[in-house]
Amino acid sequence: MLSKYPLSDVEKSFFKESGVEKISTQIPYLMVDNFPKLGLLTACRFLEWAAANPEGVISLPTGKTPEFFIKWTQYLLDNWDSKKGKEIRDQYGLGSVKKPVLKDLTFVQIDEFYPISSSQHNSFYDYVNKFYIQGFGLSKEKAILINSDEIPLAQGKSYQEIFPDLKVDLSLRYREPENELEQLQQESIYLIDQWCGDYEQRIRDLGGIGFFLGGIGPDGHIAFNTRGSHIFSVTRLTETNFETQAVAAGDLGGIEVSANRLVITIGLDTIVYNPEAVAIIIAAGEAKAGIVKDSLETKLSNVFPATVLQKLKNGRFYLTRGAGVKLTDSMDAYYEKGEWTFEKTERAVIELCKKLNKYGHRLKLSDLKADKYCKLIPDLSEETVGQVMKSIETKLAKGLEKETEQTLLHTGPHHDDISLGILPHITNQLNEPTNEAHFSVLTSGFTAVTNSFVIDTLQHTKKLLDEDKIQMVNFEDFFEVGYSLKTDKDVYHYLTNVASENADARKRGLCHRVVRALVIVYDVKNKTQLRETINDVISILRKSYDGEKNPAKIQKLKGMIREFEEELVWAHFGVQVKNVHHLRLGFYTGDIFTEQPDKTRDVEPIVDLFRKVNPTKISLTLDPEGSGPDTHYKVLQATAAAVKKWSEEKDLSDLRIIGYRNVWFKFEPHEANVIVPVSLGDMSVMEDSFANCYLSQVNASFPSYSHNGKFSTVAKRTWVGQLNDIQLLLGKNYFYLHDRAKVRASHGLIFFRDMNVDEFLATARELEKSIEGML
Template identity: 75%
Template sequence: MLANYPLSKTEEAFLRESGIEKITTRIPYLTVDNFPKLGLMTACRFLEWVSDNPEGVISLPTGKTPEYFIKWTQFLLDNWDKKKGLEIREKYGLKDIKKPVLKDLNFVQIDEFYPIASQQKNSFYHYVNKFYLEGFGLDPKKALLINSDEIKLAEGKSYREIFPDFRVDLSLRFREYTNEQERLQQQSIYLIDQWCAEYEAKIREKGGIGFFLGGIGPDGHIAFNTRGSDLFSTTRLTETNFETQAVAAGDLGGIEVSANRLVITIGLDTIVHNRDAVAIIIAAGEAKAPIVKSSLESAMTNVYPATVLQKLKNGRFYLTKGAASKLEDSIDQFYASGEWTCLKTERAVLELCKKLQKYGHRLTMEDLKNDKYTRQIPDLNENTVNEVIRSISSKIDKGLEEEKNEVLLHTGPHHDDISLGILPHITKQLHENSNKAHFAVLTSGFTAVTNSFVIDTLKNTKRFLDTGRIQMVKYEDFFESGYKLKMDKDVYHYLTNVASENAEERLRGLCHRVVRAIVFIFGVKSSLELRDQINEIITVLKNSYDGEKNPKNIQTLKGMIREFEEELVWAHFGVQVKNVHHLRLGFYTGDIFTEQPDKKRDVEPVLDMLREIRPTKLSLTLDPEGSGPDTHYKVLQATAEAVRQWSKEEDLSHFKIIGYRNVWFKFDAAESNVIVPVSLGDMSVMEDSFTNCYLSQVNASFPSYAHNGKFSTLARITWVNQLSDVQLLLGKNYFYQHDTAKVRSSHGLIFFREMNVEEFLREARELEKSTEGML
């Protein structure tokens, strides 16, 4: 299977555990169940390599991807000869090696934004110093780092003088300068290019990188070598593409910043210069599955930069099963292993329809027997496709069922998750008067609000105060207790002016809520104090660099703006403010690595909410693999533990849990058990409510790499594509000739899974087990 690729003892152990029986890709890979375990596998391989190369050259990644690699490495070093450490070592091929010593390793920084101050906490320079040099106890004298402050520029000037707006125009490499500032910029670019060449030379003087670990971007980039990069590229100053800018937006405070910031990166040839190097790409989650497939199954090409690892006998991909799910090997194993299930039959037939672009009723027995997956269906016969059609149709029937006398609790990790996931399903529930609905967002979501949005809002708040248009501050008891009252009035005022298209009055409604928030957070006692506090917040934000972690009270203000936005969405359907719950779980801090959920701090608020509301149905984002945005699976852990504890107090035999997904990761029609038709009207409601209510998100400062625009548009595209997949099986006439108007009007579909408590806890438990004993 891997005759041409030597496996280490650690890799052999993880390969055995994975159950993989066949690897046919051009670069070998290993898989694990979830994101935390991906970190364990990587840490074990790293320490195994260090034990043989105590003075070797290493290059390690930044960002959220290596979170569990860092945590497991530190855990193993701290517990090397303790019970848990010994158990892991024995299980994964580290039993016979001495505890590795990291202090003599040579470190090479992979990449950096340019320009960026080295002391900024969102610089990669700061990251590697904190988590690798300090965290791993490496010697700074043996480190090659990218420090923007130390790269010499024209006439000894700083980058703030040369590039005052932080924009570097690389066309100056090839054209004449037009003024004195451009002359200095041109000279500086040449000096940066020279610095990059010298950086490359220093790496090669060390013999090249011996152990490289990197993530992979949605376009396939490794380091900042984006799609189209030269396979023989070296360290350089370069531009990025949209996908990379979207991913970097979180680090830099919005795509407005990342779109105009260049990067310094080692090249593809830098990574593979040492042909004996161990080079590992790690990827988690189904969102990465398409680019993983292209990178592993394609010949070497600049279209997929990671294919350069084909040059190395020790080049590897370490993947979660979700990230590996589109590999032909994984698909083969899915169908070949274990008992045959209805899920396998449905998925095989649905995929055959897509592959052949044939409607289900037109599939022939010859088509079924010629396909390597459908031919495996037990008792394959002329009625097989009709049985799949009936099964999928029954899921649509389930999505059409009327729900009455339900107490509904819809939850999301972030504001807008619920809306983007299942809004059309919820609107149907809300139209039934016997249902009672509650909505809960479990984190405060402040990281999604830019400084510039808050500054603009506060300036408008001052303007309204100065012109006497926020009259509530004049009430005698406002600063004592009045600010807590009439929250629904703010919402009603705002939405009334959505209807009348009065933008100025909508803004005034927002500013009313901001005033209440400031009084609540800062405890101001008068209009004068209020103005002073607004000015102070503006000053703090103006003096903050883009992407800087805000003080806690400003985090709370940003979070309360998001909470107001959520209240506006559900008020569209008559839901009162008191039925929109804001839990602000404590693990969500704005740090690059958030804490694991704590049973008292993070679970008890969810459990108390369940006890108070006593829902009959609970919805949540279901990401049991532990990939995607880390907040999603940490919220899942907290919610699962709360449900587990509640189940000990109450009879939950009739309690249902709806697991939905949205723009980050998706179900397919086969693995879902409820399919909800979505009309053009549903799509318009979702688009309009998103645009009018999620004010801080409309400009898409933190977009998905899959779409340069609002998440609501991406959600609509997802629903439309899901209809397209099912339509190939059922036929278009199934929809436009259906007896039910809701189906006839459908132009999109939502997939989700309805589970009982036991089914839900079983899935969530797999993720929890992956981090036990580490934290």
């Protein structure tokens, strides 16, 4: 299909390298191996276009997705005539292109939250100025930007005066104002609408956008054109949907903020107004695979906004292989090319059960022969389905095996990852007294704690100090050494008050730990300094805007709150504080583009932990290709490097690596080799421990886009869904008539992969290719 469309020299080069043989989608796409390569492709195509259109109109994305687009663009411009620069240009279709000059391009800002100060570092206005206007050397005078501070409002007032709570009620467009403030708000909304119309006209007066680059949201939104946006929509002030608010929560400091913030966005028709426009959507990682499939394989529809690119001959999707893994083209290639493995047989048969909604024992040979993929199974016979069922039963049997005399080290990128991933499996291990368990969270997780949570906690701490209910500060040696003692007692007393349902005493337990943390972080020497420190932190946080990067000491304080929460969870099962290790790897900084793991700073602490614990089993998150700069992904690479280094000094032939997934990604049955039954009791333990211990997370300030609530509920739904898939293959009778009570009690299943060191390092090496080629 791609041959029907005009391909640039850059696109021809990348298409040839991709090895893709068939494209049958509604919009053409190019596919690359990894996230940095996606940035290289996009940068090359942008520079190719800019060289041919030196005074053109461009619109480029914000957020984390364009990280490598920005880095590669700057690299190529800085190294256009260097040896490496020439090699890259020759390889990817830029060999004969004259170095583009970007200063005469007109930049159009795609979208912005409203209202938000242009001086905030989490505003898109600030991002655009930092990374594009300054970073690319574009003209600020020619740029068409969205600056909330400069959009005129009623009586010349500021948005802080018109919208004092930063909420804009769009119903005022259609109803009568009820008071003087609402009258001003209504007039202001009309003025904003007029401003948006003028913004749109400025773009159209230039002939429209010539080069558009955007990401795609979990609901399919491009810019802030969410699911259901009109195909002919234009620049406007509008609300967003939950999925978009959940994604924006990280930028704005929590769903509490993003749910109440409107947006100004260019429309779908704005993007395609210029019929000659090059419009590209970029997507990376398997998390985007579902919406990519829907957007590429569906005819023009307001349900999937990106389908609007079908209007353009130069509309494209640029994808990583992970993002394209669910495309029909990719599925066809998976089954039709390469060696046929039993994994393919498993996948084809289980998917057929779902497609036909038939139990495995009811599948007929004729069903398999009629299926597009099952018919490709070598030696297809009446026994094929039975072989798949037996394989799944073997995986379930492995999940029931009793483990003894093991030293277990369970690791996670964030606090709550381990619990949400494999808690029922861990409880099985902890019930065996010959096992020793350790837990380690590898980052400090401070970005998940809101300012408001810390302020509330510190205010309550002050109240308890005033009431002399934190008596440990009265001990003579508390500020010298006492603050570091009896941390297990903190945890035990907290959980005792969970049992007695004493909410006030639980909060007091948290405040006790916060006092210890304040002494450590701020080197507090006495009660007076303690009160001053609490007041200072509250003052700093109150003056901070939501989503602002905190000072390092407040980051550490937030991280220590999360560490206390993790200790509480594992103390449910008698695990002592000394067996919960907090590594706080240095790459985790809270910046929009975080650093890559460093061998000394980030890998050596993990190796030291291995040496100290000497585990026989290590668990870790084994996510597929992510969106590039994500914490799970970087922690995996640091852990793999640590395992490799440890293997150079110790025989690890008996070490097992457990790869699990949780709420962000999940294994398909054919990918896992161990299946663990989950009972209602297991689910209750997970839900209760999450609600009682992860205090900063119960309100779900940074939720999954798939659920407006606690992550524990998302995990439970994942486990239930996995049981449904396996029940469809094995039949419900298999479960409730099984000879093992654990299986009969199954109302969910956990999938994971058990590997030896060589298998793990080979898997990690495949994933590591996604960070090769970085600058």
